[in-house]
Amino acid sequence: MRSGGVPVARRQLLAEPAKLLVALAAVAAAVALVLLLSGLRRGLGEQVTTYLDRQPPVLVGQAGARDFLSQVSVLPPDMVAQVARVPGVADAAPITEGYAMFSLHDKRVLALLVGYDPGRRGGPWQLAAGRRPASANELVLDRVLADEHGLSVGSTLRFRGTNLRIVGLSSGTSGFMTPLAFSTRATANALNELPDTATFLLVTPERGIAPEELVRRIERRVSGVSASLRDRLAANDRDLFVGAWSGPLLAMVLIAAAVAVLVIAITVYSATRDRSREYATLKAIGLGHTALLRLVGVQAGVLAVSGTALGVVLAAAATRGGTELAPKYLIVVTASDIAWMGVASLLFALVAGLAPARYLANLDPATAFRR
Amino acid sequence: MTALQFSSSVPLARRQLLARRGRTLAGVIGIAVALLLVLALKAIFAGMEGRLTAFIDGTGADVIVAQEGVTTMHMTQSALAADAMAAIARVPGVASAQGIIYKGAFVETGPNGRSGIVGLVGGGPVPDLVEGRPPRPGEIVLDRALANQLGVDEGAVVQVLGTRLRVSGQVEGTAAITGSFAFVARATLEQIVNAPNVVSYALVRARPGTDADELAIRINQDVTGVTASTRASFARSERSVVGDMSTDIVRAMILIGFVIGVAVAGLVAYSQTLAQQRDYGVLRALGLSARRALSLVLVQVATLVLAGFVLALGLVGLLALVLPMLSPTLVLSIRMEDVLQAASVAGAVALAAALIPVLHVVRVEPASVFRRTS
Numbered sequence: 001m002r003s004g005g006v007p008v009a010r011r012q013l014l015a016e017p018a019k020l021l022v023a024l025a026a027v028a029a030a031v032a033l034v035l036l037l038s039g040l041r042r043g044l045g046e047q048v049t050t051y052l053d054r055q056p057p058v059l060v061g062q063a064g065a066r067d068f069l070s071q072v073s074v075l076p077p078d079m080v081a082q083v084a085r086v087p088g089v090a091d092a093a094p095i096t097e098g099y100a101m102f103s104l105h106d107k108r109v110l111a112l113l114v115g116y117d118p119g120r121r122g123g124p125w126q127l128a129a130g131r132r133p134a135s136a137n138e139l140v141l142d143r144v145l146a147d148e149h150g151l152s153v154g155s156t157l158r159f160r161g162t163n164l165r166i167v168g169l170s171s172g173t174s175g176f177m178t179p180l181a182f183s184t185r186a187t188a189n190a191l192n193e194l195p196d197t198a199t200f201l202l203v204t205p206e207r208g209i210a211p212e213e214l215v216r217r218i219e220r221r222v223s224g225v226s227a228s229l230r231d232r233l234a235a236n237d238r239d240l241f242v243g244a245w246s247g248p249l250l251a252m253v254l255i256a257a258a259v260a261v262l263v264i265a266i267t268v269y270s271a272t273r274d275r276s277r278e279y280a281t282l283k284a285i286g287l288g289h290t291a292l293l294r295l296v297g298v299q300a301g302v303l304a305v306s307g308t309a310l311g312v313v314l315a316a317a318a319t320r321g322g323t324e325l326a327p328k329y330l331i332v333v334t335a336s337d338i339a340w341m342g343v344a345s346l347l348f349a350l351v352a353g354l355a356p357a358r359y360l361a362n363l364d365p366a367t368a369f370r371r
Numbered sequence: 372m373t374a375l376q377f378s379s380s381v382p383l384a385r386r387q388l389l390a391r392r393g394r395t396l397a398g399v400i401g402i403a404v405a406l407l408l409v410l411a412l413k414a415i416f417a418g419m420e421g422r423l424t425a426f427i428d429g430t431g432a433d434v435i436v437a438q439e440g441v442t443t444m445h446m447t448q449s450a451l452a453a454d455a456m457a458a459i460a461r462v463p464g465v466a467s468a469q470g471i472i473y474k475g476a477f478v479e480t481g482p483n484g485r486s487g488i489v490g491l492v493g494g495g496p497v498p499d500l501v502e503g504r505p506p507r508p509g510e511i512v513l514d515r516a517l518a519n520q521l522g523v524d525e526g527a528v529v530q531v532l533g534t535r536l537r538v539s540g541q542v543e544g545t546a547a548i549t550g551s552f553a554f555v556a557r558a559t560l561e562q563i564v565n566a567p568n569v570v571s572y573a574l575v576r577a578r579p580g581t582d583a584d585e586l587a588i589r590i591n592q593d594v595t596g597v598t599a600s601t602r603a604s605f606a607r608s609e610r611s612v613v614g615d616m617s618t619d620i621v622r623a624m625i626l627i628g629f630v631i632g633v634a635v636a637g638l639v640a641y642s643q644t645l646a647q648q649r650d651y652g653v654l655r656a657l658g659l660s661a662r663r664a665l666s667l668v669l670v671q672v673a674t675l676v677l678a679g680f681v682l683a684l685g686l687v688g689l690l691a692l693v694l695p696m697l698s699p700t701l702v703l704s705i706r707m708e709d710v711l712q713a714a715s716v717a718g719a720v721a722l723a724a725a726l727i728p729v730l731h732v733v734r735v736e737p738a739s740v741f742r743r744t745s
Contacts, residue, residue, distance in 0.1 A: 026638050033627060062565075063533030064479070070446075070488055072474035072532070074565045101447040103440060107615040108608075110446055160449070161439030161596045177616070191438075193450035193569045226533070240488060251415075255408050256627070259635070262401045266638060270394060 008282065009298045012275060023267040027307025027349075030263040031341050032314035033256045035333050039319065041249045043330030045242040047175035049234040051097075051112065054125050057211035057230050058203040060092070060218055065200075065226045068233045069099075069112065069178065070240055073199045075225065082222045083201050088209040089218075093121040094198035096188040100181060102159060104149040111145065112178045115188025121202045124182050129153050130168030133183050136190070139164040140182040144174035144327045160191050174328045177241060203227070257344075264307070264345055265352035268300045272352075297350055304349030308342045383654070384670040387647055395675065398639030402679025402720065403686060405635060406713050408627060410687040413709035415548075418702035420613045422547035424606040426490070429498020432574035433583040435605040436468070439596050442608040444473055444572070445490065445549070451597065453568045458594045464581035465590075470570030471495035472560045478513065478553055479530045480521050487517045489553040491531065493560025495574055503540025505554070510539035512554040516546035516699040531555075534563050546700045575599070629716050629723075637724040639675060669725050676721040680714060 013020055052059075052068055060083050061073035075094070084092040093116065100113035116122030118134050128143040130153035141151060146169050151157065157164045164183065173180035189195050205214045211229055218227035279292060287295075319331045388395050423445055427435070436459055438449040451459075451470065460468045472493035479486040497505045497512055503525045506512050511529060513521075518541050523529060527538045536555065545552035561567045577586045583601040590599035600608065651664055659667075691703035 022638060022641060026634050029630065029634050033630075064477070064530060065532065066477055066479075066486070067488075070475045071477055072491075072564055076565055098448050099446045101441070101443055101612070103442075108443060108612045110612075110616060158440060160441060191450070192448060193452050194566055197565070224533075251411060255404055255411070259401060259404050262397060262404065263635060263638065266394065266397045266401065266635070269397075270638075273391075 009295055009302070012278060012295075013299055013302060019271070023271065023303060024307050024310055026263045026267055027303060027345065028310035028314050030256070030259055031308050031311025031345055032318060033259070034253060034341055035311065035315040035337055036318055036331060037249065037253045037256050038337055039315070039331040039333040040329065041242065041253065042332040042334070044176060044249070045238045046332060047330050048178060048237050048241045050173060050175055050178070051114065051180055052230055052234045052237065055202050055230055056091075056121065056204040058205060058214050058218070058227060059230055059233055060201040060203055060222075060225050060227045061199065063224050063226050066228070066233070067236045067240060068097075068200065069237050074194065075198045075201065077196045079222065079225055080198055080201060083203065083218055083225065086214075086218050086221050088206050088214050089203055090206040091121065091202075091204040093117065093202040093204075094185060094200075095122040095202060096185050096192065096194075096197065096199050098188070098192070098199065099178075100159065102157065104151075109145065109149070110177060111142070111181045113181045113183060113188060113191075115183050115185035117185050121204070124168070124170035124173065124180070126171045126173075128169045128171040130166070133167055133187070136184065136187055137162055137164050138167045138183060138187070140168040140170050141166050142173040142175075142179040142181065143169040143171050145179040145181075148328070162187075162191060176328050176330075179328060261344075261348045264304060264348045268303060268349050268352040271299070271303070272296055293354060297354060300349040300352065300354070301346060304345040305342070308338075308345045311341070311345075312338055384667055384674065387650065387667070388671055388674060390647075394639060398635060398675050399678045399682060401635030401639070402676055402717075403682035405629075405720070406680055406683035406717055407686050409716055410683055410705070410709065410713045411690060411703070413712070414687055414691060414703035414705050415701070416613050417704035417706050417709065419547050419549065420610040421704055422545060422702060423549075423613060424609050425545045426492065426498060426552050427602060427606045427609060430496055430574050430602065431498075431576070432469075432602050433577040433581075434575040434587045434590065434599050434601055436573040436575055436590055436594075436597050436599045437571070439598050441598055442600055442605060443612050444605075444609055445612060446475075449473070449571045451570050451573060455594060455597055456570060456573060459573050459575065459590060459597065459599075462586070462590050462593050464578050464586045466576045466578045466581075468576075469495055469574045470557070471572050471574060472557060472564070472566075472569075473571040474560065474564055475550075476531050476553075476563075478511070478517065478521065480523060480527075481530065485521045487520055488550040489513075489517065490550060491560060492552060492554050494557030494570070495554075497540070497542060497554045499542045499544050500540050501543045503538075506536075506539050506556050506559070508556045508559050509536060510555065510559075511536040512540040512542055513538055514546045514551035514553065515541045515543050517551045517553070519699075532563050534559075547702065548700050551700070573597075629720060633720050633723045637726075665729055668729050672725040673721050676717050676724070680717040683713065684710065 048069070059068065060075070062075055065071055065073040080092065080094050083089065096115040098113060100111045102109045102111055114122060118132065123132055124140050127140070130140070133140055139157060141157070146152060146166065151166055153166055153168060155166045157166060170180065170182065185198065189197060203214065203218070205211055215227040215229060218225065283292065315333055319333060322329055322331055427444065436451070438451060441447060441449040456468060456470050459465065474491050476489055476491040477486045478489050500512065501515065503512065511531065513523070518524065518538065521529065523538055525538055525540065528535050529538060530536070536559070542552065542554070575586070575590070577583055587599040587601050590597065655664065687703070687705060691705055694701045694703060
């Protein structure tokens with residue numbers, strides 16, 4: 001008998017639809033979990049550089065500054081002027097940025113407060129409501145953060161002994177760790193008791209000047225400062241943040257992957273063992289060993305591929321739902337993640353399906369006729 | 372032999388579980404891994420909390436004063452001007468008020484060398500100094516974990532914001548995955564950050580007989596623009612930073628752990644029930660009541676989940692032992708409240724997972740044993 005004539009694999013899979021559904025759901029849930037967790041890990045890295053990604057290609061900080069977010073940098077006013085005079089600098093906009101640990105509803109909420117000079121670079125790039133800060137103690141807050149805590153334009157936020165009045169809400173500035181808030185530089189400096197200083201300069205090169213060349217020029221001509229490419233600083237920030245959270249998140253991804261492997265293995269192995277009588281029947285009516293293995297392999301493969309496809313759909317739905325319900329979290333699922341997960345689940349399903357190969361090889365066709 | 376005697380004297384649940392050892396074991400491991408998601412994450416965050424307050428706990432200060440509204444140190448900015456420091460020192464009951472500067476910074480071994488992020492403290496005590504001496508101007512004390520990571524020892528030169536500093540000693544127990552503490556003289560840090568006469572916090576010691584709570588209240592009343600907290604209260608607030616920032620992630624992991632646990636336990640229990648359908652038919656034909664059959668399923672699921680829970684506890688204990696050996700910054704702390712929370716998740720998993728096979732077993736008829744199954 002040729003197995004190719006009868007769609008045995010399909011019939012066996014569809015013989016018990018409820019069981020097939022449970023198996024597919026289990027594989028899909030495991031795949032979706034891995035995709036979501038690894039997507040969350042990647043999203044965390046992308047969110048950290050939300051501010052830097054929209055700034056000019058060169059930043060200047062205090063000598064030794066190699067990180068934008070987590071490191072102190074103080075530039076006195078004379079250094080700001082010196083950098084602005086370097087040939088090739090079209091604009092050097094000073095900002096004073098630093099972590100802001102807000103206390104909202106008795107919870108600590110971390111944000112990045114950026115103080116900039118009104119009319120210059122460094123402020124919010126998109127407003128969802130209100131206007132930009134123009135005078136002392138005015139604040140623009142990320143819209144998602146404001147919504148979470150019931151704040152709106154006109155609300156007042158007590159921060160470091162100062163009442164900050166919210167005059168605008170920004171969009172495209174949310175983040176799990178570093179949502180953005182904006183004030184004038186004078187306000188930020190007053191909070192730090194460091195008048196007229198800046199933490200960084202956002203440097204725009206003149207047309208035709210390569211950012212790398214400008215970095216070299218600034219470092220040569222101005223002592224006491226560090227000029228860096230924006231992308232270099234962003235990479236360092238990402239390394240630091242994702243590095244710190246990477247351990248726990250990677251551990252979670254690995255545990256999730258282990259669960260996925262286990263679920264796929266249990267599902268396929270159980271299905272293979274449960275069909276032993278059917279396989280014995282097929283052997284009894286002439287199905288060869290290789291054909292039997294192929295049959296099991298096809299079933300395992302179909303389960304893995306269908307489960308993965310369903311898992312991708314689930315992950316996409318969860319990502320969309322997550323964006324609606326908790327917009328501060330960014331989940332970035334890439335095609336390579338999906339491809340890796342597909343290959344891995346197929347591999348594990350095949351191994352799990354073919355693990356009982358010896359059992360199948362030794363399966364006595366006569367068992368089909370036993371009660 | 373009556374049916375009742377049969378069902379109560381034979382360890383049916385155990386025999387059914389052990390009939391397919393591989394599947395049972397896989398189920399137990401799956402549930403354990405799901406619960407491990409919850410336990411490990413909580414233990415990681417609890418470990419971080421302990422490390423965060425290592426410096427605060429070691430200052431010996433009775434009261435910590437910061438800029439108004441500030442009750443934390445990590446990822447926090449606080450600025451106290453000289454007049455605020457003078458006002459604090461004048462409050463009755465204050466024996467001493469020592470200003471410290473706290474800033475985030477990188478310690479580097481050279482322009483292209485290794486680096487590590489630190490909470491750099493200028494001034495104040497250097498707790499848990501295990502080697503060398505406190506820093507003098509131009510010197511720095513590093514945490515041993517960071518010193519090992521950078522490959523530097525006492526006498527070596529490192530850089531902080533372009534300033535060269537000689538390592539004068541090492542402390543222990545401040546390194547977490549978010550960074551460690553490093554200590555310099557206050558004048559050194561003032562020079563590095565170009566900010567003389569502005570400190571971040573004041574470490575206040577009370578005169579003998581003055582209660583710390585009372586002193587904190589007095590400082591808050593007498594000095595404007597500051598927030599004074601007892602050391603214990605400040606440390607509690609610092610620990611809550613981790614909790615507040617990780618709440619959503621922990622909740623998500625608990626939900627995920629629950630879903631996976633239910634999926635794995637439910638899948639295993641369902642597969643076993645299907646495989647044992649004939650057994651249940653035989654048992655029902657021999658007089659096993661539907662109620663007893665249901666309890667049999669429940670006992671099996673509960674056993675699977677309990678074994679998974681115990682295995683998860685063992686695994687997280689093992690991780691707590693092994694991980695710090697591999698990475699001194701990764702400390703796991705297993706707290707009873709977290710274990711109880713995982714146990715409640717396990718209980719919920721058992722209940723939810725049992726529903727699937729229970730519905731199936733209810734429908735098994737005693738007569739089914741006399742039918743061919745395939």
